[in-house]
Amino acid sequence: LMEPDSRPKKSGWLDKTLEEMSEKAPFAIMRSKYKGHSWDSFKDIVPLALLEHINGNAAYNLTHPMMQAILDELDSEQDSYFNAIPYDYRISQMITEGSTGIKSDFPFPKMKDENGITPILPIQLPDKMDKFKEWWNKWGSEDPVKESGVIANFAATNYLPEHLGDEPIIHGKGSYQPWDPALHEITLVVSDWNEGFSDNLLQNLDQSDHPFSEVVVMHSLNRKSNMHATREEMGVLQKLSGWLFAPSSPTRVPLRHVRRDFPDFMDLCEADVKTEWFMHTNAYHHVSPDVDLMFTHDKIPRPVIPFTPANTSHCTDYDACVEAVRLAKKIYPQLDKVILDTDMVYHTPSRDSFCDAWKEENGELGEALAQAEGGLASYLDHSTPQGPIATGYVAYLLKIGMADNLYEFTNRLHYGSKDPFVHVHIDAERERYGMLMAERRMESPRRRLESSTCAVAGELSLDCGASGIGVFQSCCSDLELICGKDGACVNVGTLHLDDGKTQGHRKTQEGYGVHRKRGLRLSEPGLLIAT
Numbered sequence: 001l002m003e004p005d006s007r008p009k010k011s012g013w014l015d016k017t018l019e020e021m022s023e024k025a026p027f028a029i030m031r032s033k034y035k036g037h038s039w040d041s042f043k044d045i046v047p048l049a050l051l052e053h054i055n056g057n058a059a060y061n062l063t064h065p066m067m068q069a070i071l072d073e074l075d076s077e078q079d080s081y082f083n084a085i086p087y088d089y090r091i092s093q094m095i096t097e098g099s100t101g102i103k104s105d106f107p108f109p110k111m112k113d114e115n116g117i118t119p120i121l122p123i124q125l126p127d128k129m130d131k132f133k134e135w136w137n138k139w140g141s142e143d144p145v146k147e148s149g150v151i152a153n154f155a156a157t158n159y160l161p162e163h164l165g166d167e168p169i170i171h172g173k174g175s176y177q178p179w180d181p182a183l184h185e186i187t188l189v190v191s192d193w194n195e196g197f198s199d200n201l202l203q204n205l206d207q208s209d210h211p212f213s214e215v216v217v218m219h220s221l222n223r224k225s226n227m228h229a230t231r232e233e234m235g236v237l238q239k240l241s242g243w244l245f246a247p248s249s250p251t252r253v254p255l256r257h258v259r260r261d262f263p264d265f266m267d268l269c270e271a272d273v274k275t276e277w278f279m280h281t282n283a284y285h286h287v288s289p290d291v292d293l294m295f296t297h298d299k300i301p302r303p304v305i306p307f308t309p310a311n312t313s314h315c316t317d318y319d320a321c322v323e324a325v326r327l328a329k330k331i332y333p334q335l336d337k338v339i340l341d342t343d344m345v346y347h348t349p350s351r352d353s354f355c356d357a358w359k360e361e362n363g364e365l366g367e368a369l370a371q372a373e374g375g376l377a378s379y380l381d382h383s384t385p386q387g388p389i390a391t392g393y394v395a396y397l398l399k400i401g402m403a404d405n406l407y408e409f410t411n412r413l414h415y416g417s418k419d420p421f422v423h424v425h426i427d428a429e430r431e432r433y434g435m436l437m438a439e440r441r442m443e444s445p446r447r448r449l450e451s452s453t454c455a456v457a458g459e460l461s462l463d464c465g466a467s468g469i470g471v472f473q474s475c476c477s478d479l480e481l482i483c484g485k486d487g488a489c490v491n492v493g494t495l496h497l498d499d500g501k502t503q504g505h506r507k508t509q510e511g512y513g514v515h516r517k518r519g520l521r522l523s524e525p526g527l528l529i530a531t
Contacts, residue, residue, distance in 0.1 A: 003056045006151070006171040013168035017150050021059050028064040028144035029091070032057045032171065036157030037292075037418045049104045053092035054145075055153045057171050066139040070094060073131075081125055084108055098132030099140060157416035158304065160292055174415055176294035176304055179211040183301060186345065187278040188212040188253075188287070189271040191264060193220050193432065197283035197425050202250040210291040213275060214254045217283075218267045263365055265387030268341075269355035273348045277303070281342050284429040285421040292418050293345065296408050303345040305394075305407045306417035307337035314413065324385055327369075328395035331357075335395045337409065342421045344390035347406050354396040358388045 031054035093104035109122035154172030192198035198217050249255045262270050295301035308314050315321040315338050329335050362369035397403035
């Protein structure tokens with residue numbers, strides 16, 4: 001049985017298929033297991049039956065007694081909830097339960113009934129493991145399930161030619177071409193906070209197959225964030241620091257170290273990139289062993305960028321994603337997608353025009369954004385992006401009609417994606433976030449205002465998380481509180497709306513973006529399995 005999105009890539013494919021069937025007989029099923037990369041980052045939570053599922057492209061021996069038993073079972077389940085499970089996945093559940101004794105869960109526990117009613121309790125189906133074990137005890141010793149070497153099964157996953165082997169048949173959706181250094185020079189920008197992790201990233205860089213022709217590391221002056229100091233303050237701190245960079249380089253890739261004279265959340269805009277394209281990560285990541293950037297087959301190839309639909313639970317269940325989309329829709333109200341910062345291949349001239357527009361709207365350091373978000377304390381809440389992010393960049397390109405000229409966007413829920421960076425220092429990243437929040441709550445040597453009143457914008461103070469001379473927006477010294485309309489500090493747990501009602505304040509598990517929220521990157525939302 002072949003699915004319609006399968007196609008031959010070599011002549012003689014049918015002869016080779018028949019030869020393989022003859023060589024591997026007897027069998028009940030000769031299957032093609034999934035070879036794509038969509039599951040790489042979460043294989044440990046994918047059900048075993050799904051990892052082992054046969055996919056629709058397989059040879060079925062209708063004379064084998066085990067295959068006959070499977071067909072009879074599928075026929076008997078036609079009028080039950082089991083029939084909602086795709087047949088190839090259901091066959092895999094039967095085989096997995098029989099061979100391993102691991103029970104398979106019903107993948108649609110909240111499935112509506114024929115009347116459109118969602119059950120109050122999760123759907124529980126009858127346990128048939130004993131039956132399937134009996135089958136395996138009868139026929140398992142005969143190795144009834146064989147692997148096909150003829151079919152390369154990538155299902156709906158996008159792929160590159162280099163991902164393929166010698167199989168004469170390919171099952172897959174999107175075929176793209178790899179990065180061509182003659183057409184696209186790409187810089188890697190790394191946000192760093194002087195904790196030694198960027199050195200670790202750079203030391204591992206030469207072990208990776210990557211496209212980067214230069215690396216630019218953006219450093220803080222010290223381990224504190226300096227997130228809300230002005231440019232003038234940062235310039236003074238630079239002169240006082242006496243910072244010297246070591247002359248040796250841990251990588252063969254040309255490397256530049258840059259000291260920030262701006263808050264870290266502005267790295268995307270302030271990174272001095274010389275090439276036409278760049279990518280951005282932070283020092284809590286490593287570059288993946290294989291950075292398989294994909295490009296279209298156009299005369300001028302466009303980068304292929306995965307996105308998550310903004311209206312699905314894979315975004316709406318994550319506060320940081322909701323906030324990223326909300327702010328981006330101020331740029332382009334019809335926005336329907338969210339882009340992870342580390343997935344974006346930025347076009348440097350377009351980045352520049354986006355950042356000019358962002359600063360004009362939000363202030364050089366986001367002062368106007370803080371004002372619009374209800375004051376600095378609300379602005380510092382870790383679910384709201386403080387600076388420019390990839391989703392905002394795409395919203396800007398959509399607004400000016402350039403997005404589809406520069407990129408092809410593919411739905412990661414349907415066509416998968418492969419992470420260009422690996423998150424390796426998760427605990428250190430979370431610890432850094434916790435330390436920064438603690439620093440902002442420490443008592444200042446100066447007199448702190450009573451938490452019942454708001455600090456005055458511009459006051460010489462270290463209140464409200466300011467790292468230098470003063471705050472740029474009225475705020476509460478207790479960051480758990482925000483400034484209310486009457487000048488009093490109110491609990492950040494509720495946001496007061498214009499109509500006098502209150503809305504529960506959304507809390508997020510992690511920040512969103514490469515350096516958004518003091519360097520945290522949202523763990524990718526759960527994905528639908530592309531099969």
